[in-house]
Each structure stands twice: as C-alpha cells, then as structure tokens.
Amino acid sequence: MAEQTVNKDIAKEENLVFKKTSVLTDKVMHYCPGCGHGTAHRLIAEVIEEMNIQSECIGITPVGCSVLMYNYLDVDMQEAAHGRAPALATAVKRLMPEKFVFTYQGDGDLAAIGTAETIHAANRGENITIFFINNGIYGMTGGQMAPTTLPNMKSSTSPYGRDVKMMGNPLKMTELVAQLPGTYYVTRQAVHTPKDVRKAKKAIRKAFENQKLERGLSLVEIVSNCNSGWKMTPLQANEWMVENMFPFYPMGDLKVDGEMVK
Amino acid sequence: MKELKLMKGNEAIAEAAIRAGADAYFGYPITPQSEVLEYLMAEKPHERTGMVVLQAESEVAAINMVYGGAACGRKVFTSSSSPGISLKQEGISYIAGSELPCLIVNVVRGGPGLGTIQPSQSDYFQATKGGGHGDYRLIVLAPSSVQEMADFVKLGFDLAFKYRNPAMILTDGAIGQMMEKVWLEEQQPRMTEFPEWATTGKKPGKERNIITSLDLDSAMQEKFNLKIQEKYREMEENEVRYETFECDDAEYLLVAYGTSARICQKSVQLAREKGIKVGLLRPQTLFPFPKKKISEMASQVKGILSVEMSAGQMVEDIKLSVEGKVKVGHFGRMGGIIHSAEEIVTALEQKIIGG
Amino acid sequence: MTEEIIIAGFGGQGVLSMGKILAYSGIMQDQEVSWMPSYGPEMRGGTANVTVILSDERISSPILDKFDTAIILNQQSMDKFEKSVKPGGMLIYDGNGIIRHPERKDISICRVDAAEEAAKMENTKVFNMIVLGGYLKVKPLVKLENVIKGLKESLPERHHALLPMNEKAIKRGLEIVQKIHEVNS
Numbered sequence: 050m051a052e053q054t055v056n057k058d059i060a061k062e063e064n065l066v067f068k069k070t071s072v073l074t075d076k077v078m079h080y081c082p083g084c085g086h087g088t089a090h091r092l093i094a095e096v097i098e099e100m101n102i103q104s105e106c107i108g109i110t111p112v113g114c115s116v117l118m119y120n121y122l123d124v125d126m127q128e129a130a131h132g133r134a135p136a137l138a139t140a141v142k143r144l145m146p147e148k149f150v151f152t153y154q155g156d157g158d159l160a161a162i163g164t165a166e167t168i169h170a171a172n173r174g175e176n177i178t179i180f181f182i183n184n185g186i187y188g189m190t191g192g193q194m195a196p197t198t199l200p201n202m203k204s205s206t207s208p209y210g211r212d213v214k215m216m217g218n219p220l221k222m223t224e225l226v227a228q229l230p231g232t233y234y235v236t237r238q239a240v241h242t243p244k245d246v247r248k249a250k251k252a253i254r255k256a257f258e259n260q261k262l263e264r265g266l267s268l269v270e271i272v273s274n275c276n277s278g279w280k281m282t283p284l285q286a287n288e289w290m291v292e293n294m295f296p297f298y299p300m301g302d303l304k305v306d307g308e309m310v311k
Numbered sequence: 312m313k314e315l316k317l318m319k320g321n322e323a324i325a326e327a328a329i330r331a332g333a334d335a336y337f338g339y340p341i342t343p344q345s346e347v348l349e350y351l352m353a354e355k356p357h358e359r360t361g362m363v364v365l366q367a368e369s370e371v372a373a374i375n376m377v378y379g380g381a382a383c384g385r386k387v388f389t390s391s392s393s394p395g396i397s398l399k400q401e402g403i404s405y406i407a408g409s410e411l412p413c414l415i416v417n418v419v420r421g422g423p424g425l426g427t428i429q430p431s432q433s434d435y436f437q438a439t440k441g442g443g444h445g446d447y448r449l450i451v452l453a454p455s456s457v458q459e460m461a462d463f464v465k466l467g468f469d470l471a472f473k474y475r476n477p478a479m480i481l482t483d484g485a486i487g488q489m490m491e492k493v494w495l496e497e498q499q500p501r502m503t504e505f506p507e508w509a510t511t512g513k514k515p516g517k518e519r520n521i522i523t524s525l526d527l528d529s530a531m532q533e534k535f536n537l538k539i540q541e542k543y544r545e546m547e548e549n550e551v552r553y554e555t556f557e558c559d560d561a562e563y564l565l566v567a568y569g570t571s572a573r574i575c576q577k578s579v580q581l582a583r584e585k586g587i588k589v590g591l592l593r594p595q596t597l598f599p600f601p602k603k604k605i606s607e608m609a610s611q612v613k614g615i616l617s618v619e620m621s622a623g624q625m626v627e628d629i630k631l632s633v634e635g636k637v638k639v640g641h642f643g644r645m646g647g648i649i650h651s652a653e654e655i656v657t658a659l660e661q662k663i664i665g666g
Numbered sequence: 667m668t669e670e671i672i673i674a675g676f677g678g679q680g681v682l683s684m685g686k687i688l689a690y691s692g693i694m695q696d697q698e699v700s701w702m703p704s705y706g707p708e709m710r711g712g713t714a715n716v717t718v719i720l721s722d723e724r725i726s727s728p729i730l731d732k733f734d735t736a737i738i739l740n741q742q743s744m745d746k747f748e749k750s751v752k753p754g755g756m757l758i759y760d761g762n763g764i765i766r767h768p769e770r771k772d773i774s775i776c777r778v779d780a781a782e783e784a785a786k787m788e789n790t791k792v793f794n795m796i797v798l799g800g801y802l803k804v805k806p807l808v809k810l811e812n813v814i815k816g817l818k819e820s821l822p823e824r825h826h827a828l829l830p831m832n833e834k835a836i837k838r839g840l841e842i843v844q845k846i847h848e849v850n851s
Contacts, residue, residue, distance in 0.1 A: 104512045109379070119521045125510035127382045128523035129375065130405050136372040137379030141510075143363045144335055144385050148512055166375070169368035317690055317699065317819070489728050490686065490701035492693055576726035651731050 070094045072103055076120045083283025085273030086114060088240040089182060090121055092250045093153070096257055097124065106149045107141050109134040111163075113155035114188040132163025135170035138177045149260050151178040156197040157187045160222040164196075167222065174231030174265035178256040181223065181268060184275040185294060192278035196220040199297055204278070219297065223270045227303040233265035235304040239272050239295075241287045252302075264307060272298050313494045320460040320486040321346035323493050324390065324416055327461035329356045331468055332499040334385035335363035337376035339395060342428045343484035344418035347390040360501055370395040374402030374415075381411035382522040384509025386468050386502065390416035392484070393434050394425060396442075403477055404443030408524030410539070412471035414464065415449070416480045418487040421620075421647040429647025430483035430570055435624035438481045439598045446536055448543045450478040450550065451597040453568040457491035459595070465496065470550060472506075474542055481597060483620070485570040485649060543599075552595040553604055557583065561590030563663060564608050566629055567618040568594050570649060575618050577652035582659065589659065597625070605632040614638040614663035618655055621645060638663060667722050669807050670730055674715035674747050675739025675760075680794030683820070684737075685716035687798065690816030691808045692720040700728040713742050720807065735805055737797060741765060754849055758801055768846075775847040776804045783842055784835070792835035799839020810836070 072094035080086045097103055106124040110116055112131035119126035129137045134152035142150040159167050159181050170177065186204055187193040194204040194211060197219050201210040211219075227235040234256055238249035249271060256267035272294050276286035302310045318326065325347045328336065333356075338348045348366060356362035363380075367373035373389050380387035391399060396417045406413055417438060421431035438451045450470045452463040460482065467478040505511055513519040526532045557579050558564070567575040572593040582589040592608060594601050609615065614637055617626035623641040630639050642658035644650050671688070675681045685701050692699040702717040717733075719725050736747045738759040744766065751757050753772045761767075762781035778800030784793040802810060817832055 104515060107383070107510050107512065116525065119523065123513065123519055125513050125520045126522070127379060127510055128409075128521070128525055129378070130401055133371070133375035133378075133402070136367070136375035137382070139365070139372075140335060140337065140363075140376035140379035140387070141383055143365065144380050144383050144387075145511065165368055166372050169372065315693065317686070317693055317701070485702065485729060488703055490689060490699075491725075491728070492699055570729070574727045574729060580726065649729050652727055653731075 070098045072098045072123050074121055074123050078121055079117060080114065081277045083274065083276045083286060084114075085184070085240045085271060086182060088246060089180065089249075089271050089273070090118065092240070092246065092253050093151075093180065094122055096250065096254045100254070100257060102149050102257070105147070106151070107145070109137045109141070109150070109152040111152070111154040111158035113158050115153055115155060115182065116189070118153055132158050132161070133166055134158070135163065135166040135175070135177070135179065139170050139173070139175050142175055142177050146176070149178075149257055151180060151257070153180045154182070155188070156181070156183045156185065156195045160196040160220050164222070167226065168229070171226045171266045171268065172229045172231045176260050176263050177266055178260060179266065179268045180253070181270040182273050183270055183298065184273045184278070185219075186275045186278040188275045188278050192275070192280075196222075197298075199293055202293070221298070223268065223298075223303060226268055227309065231265045232268060232304055233262070233307050234259050234267040236268075236302045237270040237272060237298060237300055239290075239300060241274070241290065270298070272300070312497055314497070316493055316495060317490050318457060318493050319346055319488060319490050320454075320457045320482065321418065321488070322350045323457045323461040323495075324464055324480070325350040325354070326495060327464035328388060328414075329354060329360060329362060330496050330498050331465045332360065332386060332501040333362055333388060333468070334501055335365070335376075335380045335387040336389065337365050337367050337373040337380070337387070338389050338391065339367050339370045339373050341370075341392045341395045343420060343430075343487050344390050344392050344416070346487070347416065360498070362501070370398040371402065374399035374406075377413050377415075378402055378406050378409070378411065381406060381413040382409065382510050384502075384505030384511065386472075388414035388416065388468075390418065392418045392420045393422050393431070396434065396437070400437075400443035403449070404445050404447065405524050406477045407443075407447035407449070407539070408445060409522050410475040411477070411522065412468070412475055413477050414467040414471055414480065415477060416482070419481065419483040421645065427647040428484065430485040430620065430649060431645065431647055432483060432569060432571060432620040433622070433624070433645065434481065435597065435619070435621060438479055439600070439628070447539060448476075448546075448598050450474065450476060450546060452478065452480050453595060453597050454480060454482050454486060455569050455572045455593060457486065457489060457493045460486060461493050461495060474546060476542065481569070483570050547599040547602075550596060551599045551601050551603070553601040554593045554595060556591040556593065558590030558592065558608065560588055561611065562588040562613050563590070563659060564612045564615045565589060565591045565618055565655070565659070566594070566605065566615060566625070567591065568597060568625070571618045571620055574650050574652050575655060578655035578659070581652055582656045585656070587656075587659070587664070600628045600632070602628075602632040605629055606634070606636075609633040609636040612637060614640070616659050616663050617641045618650060619643050620649060667720075667807065668725075669720045669735065669805070670733050671718045671720075671735045671737065672715060672730075672733045672747055672750065673718065673737040673739075674713065674743035677714040679714070679739050680791075681714045681739065682716050684794040684798050685718045686820050687813065687816050688718050688720070688808065690819045691813045692816075694812035694815040694819075695809060697721060698723065698725050700725050702728040713740070715743065715747075735801070737801060739797065744768065756805060758797070758804065758843070760797060771847070772849060773847075774804075774845070774849050776800065776843055777846050778839055778843040780839065783838055787835065787838070789831065789835075792832060795832045795835035796839040796842070799836035800843035801839075802836065803840045803843045804845070
C-alpha cells in the first residue's frame with residue numbers, strides 16, 4: 050500500500066475527532082467492503098479498551114469469514130475447529146475463572162455444526178460471552194445455504210430459493226438459547242446504522258460485564274449482511290437485510306438479567 | 312512416600328493424573344473406560360488439588376475442551392474408548408497442528424463400528440500413524456500393567472510438554488478393568504507458571520499469543536510441517552522405550568504390547584518348557600517404535616511372530632524394521648477375543664518354526 | 667508359589683468382592699496379585715466371574731483358561747469351568763441349585779454349602795465370606811489374619827461395623843467345608 054501523505058497542519062492532537070482503538074492491530078482486514086464483521090470487531094475492541102481488560106481477555110475464533118479475527122484483535126486468541134468454540138471457551142473459563150472469555154462465531158459455525166456445543170455451554174451456564182454474527186449464509190466458502198438462510202432466499206446451494214419442505218426451516222438459535230436456564234443475557238443487535246452501532250456496543254459491554262457476576266452465559270447476536278454472498282451492493286444488502294432479515298430475526302433483548310423479555 | 316493400592320487400571324489412570332498435578336479432565340462416558348470419569352467425580356479433585364473435572368456433552372466437545380485448556384498451557388487430559396476416540400480425531404489433529412501438549416487415553420475395544428465392549432488392539436494404526444487428517448504423530452505409550460497405567464500418565468504429560476505434542480496412552484479393556492498392585496507417586500503440586508506460548512492474557516509490552524493450526528501461506532505451512540516432522544525424528548532418537556523378556560539366548564522372538572504382551576510372557580514360559588528358545592520384545596512406546604532394537608534382534612533370531620489383538624497392524628512396523636532379514640509372521644485374534652498362551656505357542660510352531 | 671483361581675457364579679453373589687478380598691489378602695503378605703473380572707452386559711444379573719492370581723513372582727498373563735482352583739457357585743459356572751481345573755487342582759462348590767455335581771476324578775473336590783449356612787445365620791450377604799472360609803481351609807495359602815486385614819482394606823470405612831460379622835462367616839466356612847474327593851497334587 051502506498052504511503053499516505055499526512056497534512057501536518059491538520060493532523061494535530063487538538064483536531065483529533067476519532068482514533069482507532071489500541072486493541073485493534075494495524076493489520077488490514079480482509080473483509081468485503083460493507084460487511085458487518087469489521088464494525089463488530091471494532092466494537093468488541095473498543096469495549097475491551099474501555100473496560101481496560103486487554104490483558105485479561107482470551108478470545109476464541111471460529112471457522113468462517115472471521116477465522117482470521119486473531120490477526121485484528123490485539124488480545125490472546127485461540128482458533129477453534131468449526132463449531133467448537135464454546136467447548137474451548139468452557140475449558141478456558143473453568144481453568145481461569147478470573148479472565149474474560151469470549152467466542153466470536155458465524156451462523157454456520159454456531160447454529161449448524163456447533164449447535165450441540167452452543168446449547169450445552171449455554172445450558173451449563175458457562176460464564177462466557179458469545180458473539181454470534183448472523184448473515185444468513187456461508188460467506189467464506191462462497192455463499193452456500195446456512196441454517197439461518199430465510200425461506201425462499203437464494204444461495205449457491207439453494208439456487209431456486211430455500212424450499213423449506215425440502216431443505217428444512219431456518220433455525221432461530223438465539224430464541225432457543227434464551228429459553229435455557231443457563232443463560233443470563235440474550236440479545237439481538239445490528240451494526241448497519243450509527244444508532245444501531247451505539248446500541249450494539251452497549252450490549253457488548255453488558256455481555257462482558259456480566260462475566261463478573263457469574264450468573265451464566267451472555268449471547269449477543271448481530272444480524273449482518275453478506276453483500277458478496279447475497280450478490281448485492283453494500284447499500285442494497287443493508288436495505289434487503291432490514292426488509293427481510295429483521296422481520297424474521299427481530300431486533301432487541303430476549304433475556305435480560307436472567308429474565309425473559311416479554 | 313509412595314502409596315501401595317489395589318486398583319483397576321482405569322482408576323489408576325485417574326488417581327495418577329490427580330497426583331501428577333493435572334489441571335483438568337474432560338470426558339464422556341463409554342465402556343470400558345467410564346471408571347476414569349466416575350473415579351474422578353467421586354474423588355472430588357477440585358477439593359484435593361483444584362483440578363477441574365467436567366462431563367462434556369460429547370467426545371467431540373470433550374477433546375475441544377482439552378484443546379482450549381491445553382492452549383492455556385495447562386495439564387489437561389481426556390479418556391475414551393475406540394468409537395469415542397474416532398470422534399475425537401478432528402480435535403486431536405487440531406491439537407497436534409497447534410503444537411499443544413495434552414494426554415489422551417484410549418481404552419481400546421473391538422471394532423469396527425460399535426463393535427464390542429471387549430478388549431482389542433485394533434486401533435494401532437489410528438494411534439501410531441496419525442489418526443486424524445494431516446501429517447502428524449502422537450507419542451503413543453502402551454502400558455501392560457496397572458502400575459504402568461499409573462506411571463505412563465506422568466510420563467505422557469512430561470513428553471507432551473517436552474515436545475509440545477499430544478501423547479496417547481493406548482491400552483485396552485482388559486488392563487482398564489483389571490486390578491493389580493500399584494505404587495502411587497506422592498501428590499505433586501499443580502503448575503503455577505505456564506509456558507510463554509500459553510493464552511493466559513496478553514502481557515503488557517509483549518506480543519499477544521495466538522494458538523492456531525491455520526496458515527494459508529503454503530510456503531509457511533510446508534515450513535511448519537518440516538518443523539513438526541523434525542520433532543518426530545527427535546522423538547525417534549530419544550524416546551523409544553521397550554522391555555525384553557528372555558531374549559538373551561532367544562532363537563525366536565515374539566513381539567507384543569499391552570495385554571498381548573502379558574499373555575506372551577506366559578507363552579514364552581510354556582515354549583521354553585517345551586525346549587523352544589523364545590524371547591519377548593514388548594514395545595512400551597508404539598510411536599516412536601523400537602525399530603533399532605527389532606532390527607538388532609532380527610540379526611539374532613530365526614523368526615519373529617507379532618502377536619496382536621488385531622488383523623495385523625503392528626506387524627507392518629516390525630517388517631519395516633526387519634527389512635526382510637528374517638521371517639516375520641502375525642498371529643491375531645479379533646472382535647474382543649484374547650489369545651490363549653497355548654495357542655500363541657502353537658502359532659509360533661506352525662507359522663514361524665515349521666513354516 | 668503361584669495360585670491361579672477362578673471364582674464364578676451369579677452376579678450379586680459377591681463373586682467380584684470375594685476375589686477382591688483375596689487379592690488384598692495377597693498384598694498383605696507381600697505377594698503379587700491380579701484380579702481380572704469378566705465384564706460387560708452379562709454382569710447385570712447374569713453370570714459373573716473373576717480370575718485372581720496370587721504369586722511370589724511377577725505375574726505374567728492375568729487372563730487364563732486353566733486354573734489351580736475353581737470356586738463355583740452356580741450350575742452354568744459348573745458346566746463352564748469344571749473342565750478348566752488343572753489336573754491335580756481343586757474345585758470348591760456350593761451345592762445349592764447344583765443339579766449336576768462335579769464328576770472329574772483327577773482333581774480334588776470340596777463342597778461348602780454356604781447359601782444354606784448363610785440362611786441359617788439369617789444374613790445372605792455373608793454368603794461369599796462363608797465360601798471364602800471354605801477355600802482358606804482346603805487351600806491354606808493365605809493366612810486368616812491377612813484375610814481379615816484384606817477385608818478391612820477392601821471395605822469402605824463406613825462399613826467397618828460389618829467386619830465382625832464377616833469374620834464370623836469366614837470362620838463358619840472353615841468349619842462346614844467338606845471334602846468330597848481328594849487327589850494328591
């Protein structure tokens with residue numbers, strides 16, 4: 050990348066309005082422009098910085114688009130096999146209960162191959178935080194149908210749309226997990242507007258802080274787009290997400306402080 | 312002070328692990344090794360040493376918990392039996408690929424498939440040749456007594472940490488279920504300092520630690536593979552362990568490990584009563600395999616018989632070590648059947664001496 | 667000295683625990699011991715057997731098909747293990763429920779009617795200890811004091827109140843065992 054020219058008259062400390070969090074590395078992210086992963090990463094990094102827990106954090110990355118998250122977040126990280134992040138996190142937290150332990154997983158990882166690990170970690174009430182990025186598709190492998198793919202939604206393995214009679218129904222893991230007595234905080238957020246970003250950040254902070262209470266698992270779902278996989282421009286993808294994903298995956302808290310939200 | 316107990320092999324593994332200062336056990340019940348988890352739960356190691364014991368939702372979850380714990384630099388282990396070990400293979404490959412130490416116990420039962428709950432040695436290939444995907448090896452220890460079940464726990468952990476590689480105790484239902492005298496080591500404290508590569512939280516002023524088996528750069532991935540292959544060569548150089556029995560004047564050699572080796576000791580006695588000069592070589596490490604010693608013995612004896620509770624797996628390693636110098640035969644029982652000492656002598660007479 | 671024993675009967679008769687007490691007794695007199703049960707679904711209500719070896723030397727195979735002594739507690743086990751006694755060896759059995767008594771002439775045969783005796787003592791749980799007493803009488807390889815020590819080791823502490831009752835049963839077994847047939851080994 051070419052060296053950027055900096056206007057030293059403008060780049061003064063008193064003119065600073067935004068600074069990259071120190072918990073993000075300088076590595077250029079590989080995500081497609083318009084993808085929600087970058088924003089979600091930044092929010093997690095900001096919360097870690099604000100809580101001053103960088104040296105207390107162990108993150109577990111999944112298999113999927115965010116497999117390389119350890120390149121971007123400047124905390125100790127483990128890379129799990131596909132779907133198994135909650136099992137790793139269980140061991141890490143039980144061996145080091147004073148640390149902040151989180152997983153970051155996509156929908157294929159968390160809601161298909163890792164369903165058992167997700168449900169059982171939640172049901173055991175592991176004091177960990179799960180970040181669940183739901184874009185209704187397998188992004189990394191090229192846009193195949195995910196457990197969260199909407200009815201009639203096209204993907205490379207449902208080229209004529211998801212026929213629920215043939216391919217089964219989309220799975221609402223967040224609703225499922227909220228039912229379990231082992232979860233303490235379950236919420237669904239988005240990061241496509243500044244307002245949603247602010248709300249999502251609050252949820253992320255709460256999910257981390259809950260670990261100190263030792264009352265069970267916190268799960269933050271972030272409904273995101275996959276403009277490449279959906280074959281749309283970033284803007285179209287966000288609009289499509291609001292129109293189609295949000296009615297099926299409604300925004301907001303499902304469970305707060307161990308109580309279901311009506 | 313060492314302590315003398317009468318214990319089942321499975322229980323000896325559990326007790327030895329607590330005493331070796333293990334930090335965690337993650338497992339899932341399966342016959343014939345459920346006593347490991349049962350014993351640990353009954354012993355409340357969280358009160359004795361602070362050790363974590365957790366019954367996982369599956370073998371898959373258990374091995375991935377081992378991965379997570381090992382990545383924190385802790386002494387962690389799991390145990391299972393053949394079908395469960397098959398399920399763990401993905402995780403074991405990741406653990407090897409991330410260069411993490413851990414101990415895996417396989418109390419082998421007969422297969423394939425659900426097979427039988429009776430003892431077998433049919434997982435030799437799986438244990439010694441890698442098991443999961445990719446070019447990797449486990450350190451494979453083969454106890455043949457309850458005492459060795461206990462001793463190999465500490466040895467397994469020590470080697471696993473020395474080489475940053477998973478170690479496996481490959482045993483079977485007979486030794487797991489059998490009770491013998493065992494001298495237990497005194498309690499060792501759990502570790503308080505952890506390896507510098509462990510993910511225990513990024514230290515201020517230091518680079519973060521990343522535990523991963525992923526490298527999308529092929530040149531780097533090949534370099535990594537060469538590095539771990541070098542490690543396996545080092546193990547072959549330094550860690551071969553075996554025991555010989557009546558080998559000094561032997562004209563014929565039995566090679567057997569684990570339960571089969573116990574039966575073969577009796578066969579050696581029976582054969583010598585008949586005037587046949589037989590010795591027994593018992594590998595205690597199956598990887599690294601005692602290639603050099605077997606090659607040496609091949610220059611001394613007229614023939615070698617591999618005795619395994621399998622269709623003939625270790626015999627391939629024996630043949631590779633012998634390099635055609637003498638006749639090598641195989642005598643196997645399968646499906647949970649254990650050889651009788653007499654039939655081994657008969658097999659030696661028919662397949663090697665007369666053959 | 668090496669003594670290779672099979673104890674066989676129904677699950678629930680205390681076959682495995684009798685073997686365990688014998689093994690502990692061996693340890694008490696500094697012997698090498700092994701205890702190898704049959705295991706598996708048959709343990710749940712079916713037949714149960716255990717091979718116990720006591721030896722002054724390192725034990726080779728813990729799994730055997732010929733025995734110095736067979737202690738047989740039901741008909742199925744009689745059918746299966748009478749032929750497994752080494753010539754000159756010993757077979758001890760409880761006559762309760764036995765319809766085909768042992769026939770071999772090349773082994774010693776003893777009978778200990780422990781089930782009947784346990785009923786008389788109004789304690790069916792000590793059945794296996796009466797059998798053990800019978801064995802100690804006809805094969806005095808393990809000292810009674812070491813058996814009592816072994817019993818104490820193998821019983822959890824909360825059951826130590828039962829020790830006198832078990833000791834009494836062992837002694838009763840010593841008294842009631844009868845020689846049916848004897849060969850000089």
